[in-house]
Each structure stands twice: as structure tokens, then as C-alpha cells.
């Protein structure tokens with residue numbers, strides 16, 4: 001499929017700068033990490049509202065919480081492991097427990113930092129943040145959604161975590177409003193439902209096309225909000241198809257797959273197959289090699305679907 | 313000193329060769345520590361390339377783990393593994409990932425990459441060796457950007473309190489981090505005075521003067537206090553067009569343009585010394 005491609009980081013910077021025109025409270029906190037997050041435009045426009053603290057993510061989270069207490073809307077962005085795992089307790093207490101209006105962005109999530117290896121992979125960020133009550137988790141799937149999600153995040157009240165990758169992202173969906181907490185059906189089907197989130201979903205859409213050509217009818221559900229998850233939609237997918245596969249660029253434990261299993265187990269038990277990154281420390285490598293290794297490319301997804309249908 | 317100079321040249325050559333062939337890597341900070349690595353592995357450290365886990369070895373923890381390529385070059389030149397293996401950097405299944413990994417590479421004793429962490433692990437090693445009455449020395453190289461992490465200063469506080477005279481921290485003070493110049497972001501100020509105030513034996517050194525580095529390490533070894541060496545370095549040292557300029561932290565693809573000339577020049581310098 002040929003989509004127009006965009007730079008996710010640029011979108012983040014553009015929307016932040018545009019929203020900052022409307023909301024003078026928006027400030028950006030960086031830990032040696034912002035210009036590369038596409039914040040160049042914001043920094044040029046609002047140098048006084050940009051705080052570069054240095055390589056100190058724990059302080060970055062704390063400083064953001066302090067800024068929020070003085071009615072600012074801080075956007076703290078850095079690579080995913082360094083906004084979640086490194087300052088986890090600060091995220092939990094300073095941002096989560098205090099219900100601060102802090103917007104945290106984890107960029108280069110998943111194994112987008114392919115060359116930099118496991119210390120830089122963001123494969124547990126959603127699992128960690130899901131453990132902090134009241135924090136919304138957004139993992140937009142394309143350029144339009146990312147724009148919408150950024151706006152929704154900056155306009156809502158309360159802590160939000162948004163994850164993006166680095167690879168160019170396609171524009172798949174039409175521009176429009178992004179409703180936090182709502183998933184949607186991308187394609188109807190009856191054989192199996194794939195629930196997916198984040199930028200890896202484009203491979204799911206491609207796999208679904210391939211499978212359709214082979215006569216397998218896959219329902220595809222987009223879940224750009226991972227927490228709170230759209231329970232109603234998960235239950236509908238479970239009832240409609242009787243089996244679910246989750247696909248995410250994240251460990252199979254703790255992220256979308258776990259969230260879907262929790263809903264199914266309590267409300268509509270059906271077999272669920274979680275496709276994601278297996279619970280092992282991967283090698284450094286090239287992005288496409290890593291995606292393939294984890295069967296998260298379109299072929300790997302299609303193969304997994306077929307195996308699951310034949311032997312659920 | 314000539315031997316060390318050749319060694320440093322070779323480290324730069326192997327580093328630039330591997331990173332440019334791969335098409336990505338942390339060139340700036342790898343080049344700035346080449347001279348310190350040459351002095352450490354060429355003169356001061358005890359090790360056995362055929363037996364990397366030899367009990368009598370000294371330890372080096374590269375806390376600024378993104379500069380693994382410079383250390384891999386050093387280790388390969390010294391025979392820890394074949395030089396050809398350098399070209400496997402970051403290929404799926406490699407023993408040489410960008411950041412140093414103790415479970416993958418012969419000669420690497422600590423996994424690093426998340427800044428600030430390596431140096432406190434290094435302190436734990438120094439503590440463990442001291443408790444066993446051993447004489448091995450633990451060195452740790454940190455970056456000036458890295459030194460903004462609170463964990464670095466926690467380590468700075470512990471070492472003198474535990475009387476770790478077997479612990480030497482080397483700050484690669486190349487005055488640049490990722491987004492720009494460290495002084496524009498969160499300056500370390502007079503870092504030697506700070507280290508002294510914490511109870512360290514601290515020295516300022518030109519980080520590209522091999523004899524001065526050698527002497528500083530000598531003095532740190534003699535001191536009863538943990539040693540702190542403020543290496544004043546140039547990020548990208550050895551690739552003139554990249555020295556101390558913005559954007560030299562990590563290079564990708566086209567940014568390696570001109571590397572062949574630099575490599576040729578470095579090789580000529582090396583030959584002239586043979």
C-alpha cells in the first residue's frame with residue numbers, strides 16, 4: 001500500500017507549537033532530548049517556555065510535576081525507556097499519584113532505537129505506565145491519529161503518556177477528532193479479530209489484506225488508547241469472532257495483549273493469542289530484522305493468524 | 313610514548329572504519345576517548361586477552377556505553393577477538409552491540425548504555441575487590457553530559473566514604489552532549505573542585521596528551537583517595553571536520569562523507585611511525 005509518509009517527531013513538534021499558541025500554559029521539558037523530538041519549531045517560537053535540564057530524567061519528571069503545580073501544562077519528552085523505566089517512581093508519585101497535568105512522550109518506542117540495543121528499547125513502557133492509576137496511554141497508529149492524539153492530550157486535564165516510534169509513519173486514516181478511550185473497527189470480519197495499537201498496526205492492515213485474498217476474514221480493531229482500554233469494543237470483537245489476536249511492538253506481557261486478556265477473562269472468555277515481543281532481551285540489530293524476528297511483519301502476522309485459526 | 317601514539321591512531325582507524333562501514337554510530341565520543349584508552353590498555357591495565365576473566369585483571373567500565381566502538385577497537389587490537397569481528401557491529405546476533413554488554417563481549421565486564429548507571433556498578437566492583445583484599449583497580453569512564461545524572465553524584469559521594477583507593481573515575485570532558493554544548497545545558501562548573509569537595513583526589517588533564525594522561529593515572533594510583541581525572545578532550549578528535557562542531561555526537565549515512573580521506577590520512581600517520 002502506498003501512503004504518504006510523515007515524520008512523527010515533526011508532527012509532535014508542530015502540534016505542540018500550534019497548541020501553545022492557544023494555551024500559554026504549555027511548556028516543554030527536555031533531558032538532552034528535545035530538539036530531536038521535533039521540538040525545534042516550539043523552541044524557536046517560545047524559547048522562554050522551553051526548559052532543557054540536562055541528562056537527568058528523574059529530575060525531568062519531578063520538574064514537570066512542579067511546573068504543573070504552578071498551573072503549567074508541561075510536555076516532557078525523551079526516548080521511551082528514559083521517560084518511563086528510568087524515572088518510574090517519579091512518574092508514579094510526582095505525576096500519577098498527584099494527578100498532575102503532565103504530558104509525557106516516549107519517543108523511539110518499541111525497538112525503534114534498533115542500533116542502540118536493549119538499553120534503549122522501549123518494550124515495557126506501556127506495562128509500567130499501566131500500573132500507575134489514572135494515567136492515559138496513547139499509541140497512535142498513523143500521522144492523522146498522531147495529530148489528533150497530540151491535540152486531545154494537550155487539551156485534556158490529567159496525566160497522559162503518549163508513545164511514538166521514529167520510522168516515517170504513513171497517513172492511513174482521515175484527519176478528524178481523536179477520542180481518548182475509544183477504539184474503532186478498521187475492517188469487519190468473522191474468522192478472528194486482530195486488536196492492534198501503535199505504528200506497527202500498518203503491518204496488521206497489510207496482513208489482513210493478504211489473508212482476505214486467501215479467504216480468511218479478519219476483523220481488525222484499532223486500539224490507539226491502551227489505557228483505559230475500550231472494554232465494550234474488546235467484548236464485541238470477542239463475541240463476534242470467538243478468538244482474538246493482539247499485535248503490538250511491546251513485550252507480550254503488560255501491554256495491549258495483557259489488557260485485552262484481562263477484559264476477556266472477566267467479561268467474555270475466548271482464546272487470545274498475544275503477538276508481540278517475546279519475554280527475552282533481544283540483540284541490537286536493524287529495525288526490519290528485529291520486526292521480522294518477532295514475527296511482527298505482515299508475513300509473520302499472517303502466519304500467526306493462520307496457525308491460530310487452525311489450532312487455537 | 314610512540315607505541316601509545318600508534319595504538320591511539322589504530323583505535324581511531326578501527327573505530328571510524330567499523331562505524332562508517334556500518335553507516336551509523338557514536339563517532340564524537342568514541343574519538344575523544346581514544347587516547348585515554350590507549351594509555352589504559354597500552355600501559356596501565358593488567359589483562360590477558362586469551363583469558364578475559366583472569367582474576368588478576370583490572371576492570372574498565374565504560375559508563376558512557378554508547379562509545380563501545382572505541383573500546384571494541386581497543387580490545388580487538390589487543391587480541392581479545394579478531395579484528396574482522398568489528399564489522400559485525402549491530403548486526404542481529406552480534407557480540408558487539410553499540411553499547412557495551414558484559415554477557416556478549418570478551419573483555420567487557422559491565423553492561424552499560426543507560427547513562428549514569430555504569431559508574432555506580434563500577435563502584436560496587438571496587439568495593440567487592442577491596443573487601444576481598446585484592447589489588448585490582450577499577451576504572452570507569454563517564455561523559456560530561458552523563459555527569460548530569462544524579463546517580464553519578466551518588467557514586468561520587470559513596471566512594472570516598474568507603475575509602476575506595478582502588479577506584480578511578482575518568483571524565484571525558486569533551487564539553488558536548490547530544491543537544492549541544494554542556495555549558496549551555498547544565499554546566500558541570502569547576503568539576504575538579506567539586507570532586508575534591510566530595511573527598512576525591514582530582515586532577516585536570518589534557519585528554520589528548522598521552523604523557524599527561526599517563527602521569528595522572530599514576531598519581532591516582534598512588535593516592536589513598538579514589539581518583540578523579542578530568543580529561544579535557546575534543547569531541548570528534550582525529551576527524552578535523554567533526555572536531556567540536558554541533559552534530560558530531562552520532563553520525564548516520566551521508567554524514568560519514570569524507571571519512572575515507574580521514575582514514576587515509578590516519579593510516580599515513582601510522583605508517584610514518586612504523
Ligand SMILES: Cc1ncc(C[n+]2csc(CCOP(=O)(O)OP(=O)(O)O)c2C)c(N)n1
Pocket residue numbers: 031032055057082086338340341342344376378425426427428454455456457458459484486488489490547561
Ligand atoms: C539515562 C539515559 N538518558 C539518555 C540517554 C541518551 N543519550 C545517549 S548519549 C547522550 C549524550 C551523552 O553525552 P556525554 O555523556 O557527554 O557523552 P559523549 O559526549 O562522550 O558522547 C544521551 C543523552 C541515555 N543513553 N541514557
Ligand SMILES: [Mg+2]
Pocket residue numbers: 341455456457484485486487488489547
Ligand atoms: Mg560529552
